[in-house]
Amino acid sequence: MDLLRHLDAFIAVAEERHFGRAAARLQMAQPPLSQQIRRLEGELGVELFARTTRRVDLTPAGEAYLVRARSILGSVDEAGDEARRVAAGVTGHLRIGCVGSATYSLLPRLSRRLATELPGVEFSFRGEMLVADQVAALHDGTIDLALLRPPVLDGTLEVRDLREERLMLAVPSDHPLAGRRQVRVDDLAGVDLIVHSAARRSTMYDVVRGLLADAGVTPRIRHEVGETSTLVTLVAGGLGVAVVPEPVSALAIDGVAYLPLVRPVRTIGLALAHRSERTEPHLERTVAVVEALARSAG
Template sequence: MELRHLRYFRAVAEELHFGRAAHRLHIAQPPLSQQIRQLEREIGADLFVRTTRSVELTPAGRAFLPRVVGILDEVDRAAAQTRRIGDGVEGQLVIGCVGSATYSLLPRLVRVLGEVLPGVDVSVRGEMLAPAQLSALKAGEIDLALLRPPVADPDITTETLRRDRLLIALPADHVLAGRDVVPVGELRDVDFISHAGRGRSRMSALITEMCLAEGFSPRIRHEVEETSTLVTMVAAGLGVAVVPEPTAALGVRGVVYRPVSTRRAAIDLLVAVRNGDTSPLIANALAIVRANAGGTDLATANSTG
């Protein structure tokens, strides 16, 4: 028994006329009649009562019809879903994201993904440090990573999405809050709040590089995992922080942002995928990421939150 036999049976059962069924199936009537006979022999029961004037279903045929309809409809649904997955418009997508992009790029990105790819179930793992994202990406726990450089892993492909200016996040009443630009050298005697160090945070390493270039080591008093916690601690007056500009999108009251004067005044935002990932869904998602990574819904750099 083949699917075509079931499709032939369904057409005849619904039309109750071999001629109309043959026309619907785009085949000649004699081969259709032969195929129905073959199906009846294989099943071992007559499915139709045929007269010169009419065609009717037998009790066996009436019992067979809803099962056949269910089978054929399920096959059609499976084929349609497979095509959608093959076209990259259905499936599951997990995105990992660094803290600064979590609060700026990610809301718009998820919204656009939902509009353009409504059949894709998008989930997000925000506030992920770069090493954690790379491990999750290689383990297949996330599909796309939005992170900061450097990435030196032969199993990972990266692409630069944009370059974010670096800012100093200061308590609103800090002595340096009145400056238009804050030279790194002015931060020699201040307390820093940083993302967790020990090699796990790109921003932590960047702060150290910036300060060492000015001849001093940063006085890091607090280390945190999440960008939202970092900015909240700045607002509480516990120190200052070097952050990418999109962090200002958090809009925490009591914090001001000032450009930092340094030889390295910006940091890239990358998108990373596994090497050799040819999934059409990943390709579609990457195209949407590229188209939406340029602008951010930011508070101004001079905002007090």
């Protein structure tokens, strides 16, 4: 830090053009200030000031050194400000991955809330991600946070439950079930189903198979898809019905009706996950914003 003190001293003398005034500005005695300038000139091997009995002027070397000295101190101040912003969690970059239903229901409000509460943090988002893909992306660093479906059986991840979402049935508007106020699970016997992909290890696939098995219904699966938007689009096309989390109803597509699914009423969890060793302040502040929004939206 001696160099920074030398630079402060040099700039004060250069701007005041007087050792006495510069010493008063730095709140120090004049002799130590003069000694600092002499040491600085000795280290550089050049004279920075032309001294007379009446005034102190910068030499050409001093003029050039003043430009660089101001730039150095400015960079040091900027570095300190940046370090303080990072420590406070108000700057950085995070990538957030979302399952399909969160993409449509939570992500629009979340992006606005984050922009308001953490304007210095740069966010990017990946929607329509299945849980297995999100877990892999957390490990390879493609995403930093994941809005996903539990359970997540990975001890290296910290998983926080956010809320429970009720399951509903998406049906074509002209389907025989569309006129009902609600649908029982056993009403799905013999009905064509559209489900999330088993091959891509979709959590919703296992949930739907378990729901039907508990009701003694043999599933008649006609289509398996990877994305929720594609699933609802196929429902609109009359190719079958689909069990979906209630927030999917935010994806309003002509030709689709959403009905409560009862007997039994089932829910599916939504959770937030990140690698356990990630404790950066801006990540922790983002987690707090997501948790608060999920509670209010739920």
